[in-house]
Amino acid sequence: MELGDVVVKDTEARDVRLGDLWRDKPAALVFVRHYG
Amino acid sequence: MRPRADEFAKAGGKLAVIGNGWPAMAKSWAEHVGFPPSVAVLTDPTRKAYDLAGMKRSVALTLFNPFALVRWGRAQLHGFRQGKTAGDAWQQGGALVVQPGGKVTFRYVSLGPGDHPGPTTLLAALKRAA
Numbered sequence: 001m002e003l004g005d006v007v008v009k010d011t012e013a014r015d016v017r018l019g020d021l022w023r024d025k026p027a028a029l030v031f032v033r034h035y036g
Numbered sequence: 037m038r039p040r041a042d043e044f045a046k047a048g049g050k051l052a053v054i055g056n057g058w059p060a061m062a063k064s065w066a067e068h069v070g071f072p073p074s075v076a077v078l079t080d081p082t083r084k085a086y087d088l089a090g091m092k093r094s095v096a097l098t099l100f101n102p103f104a105l106v107r108w109g110r111a112q113l114h115g116f117r118q119g120k121t122a123g124d125a126w127q128q129g130g131a132l133v134v135q136p137g138g139k140v141t142f143r144y145v146s147l148g149p150g151d152h153p154g155p156t157t158l159l160a161a162l163k164r165a166a
Binding site for chain 1: 044048049050051052053054055056057059060061062063064065066076077078079080081084085086088089091124125127128129130132133134135136137138140141142146149152159161162165166
């Protein structure tokens with residue numbers, strides 16, 4: 001599996017495919033340790 | 037990152053912030069931080085994206101890390117306060133910049149609390165990828 005195929009959730013619990021974030025333009029992904 | 041979040045869209049890119057708790061945790065945190073609508077606040081409860089991005093998960097990096105103590109002290113001096121942990125406490129963070137097509141042009145793997153690239157570094161990487 002590639003990173004772009006991973007499906008995560010948005011704040012409303014909707015599915016978001018990561019690859020869609022950089023489909024048309026570059027994306028900066030910040031991975032936080034945890035919320036808080 | 038939040039004070040300069042709008043600059044990522046102006047630079048022709050997208051900023052996404054990914055955590056690892058439940059969506060309700062992400063929503064509460066996003067509202068607290070006050071990200072602009074251009075920022076995608078997401079969550080990866082399975083931590084699959086963290087693994088594929090090469091991020092580390094370690095108790096030792098979290099608890100027994102003298103550099104983290106120094107960064108914690110510096111953050112306190114600048115007025116940053118950590119709230120209650122929501123998510124995997126041992127998961128480390130980091131950052132990527134990905135071009136259309138999926139090529140990763142920037143990767144930063146955090147080695148402990150407080151170890152992350154600043155917005156200037158990340159914006160520069162995004163502009164190079166645009």
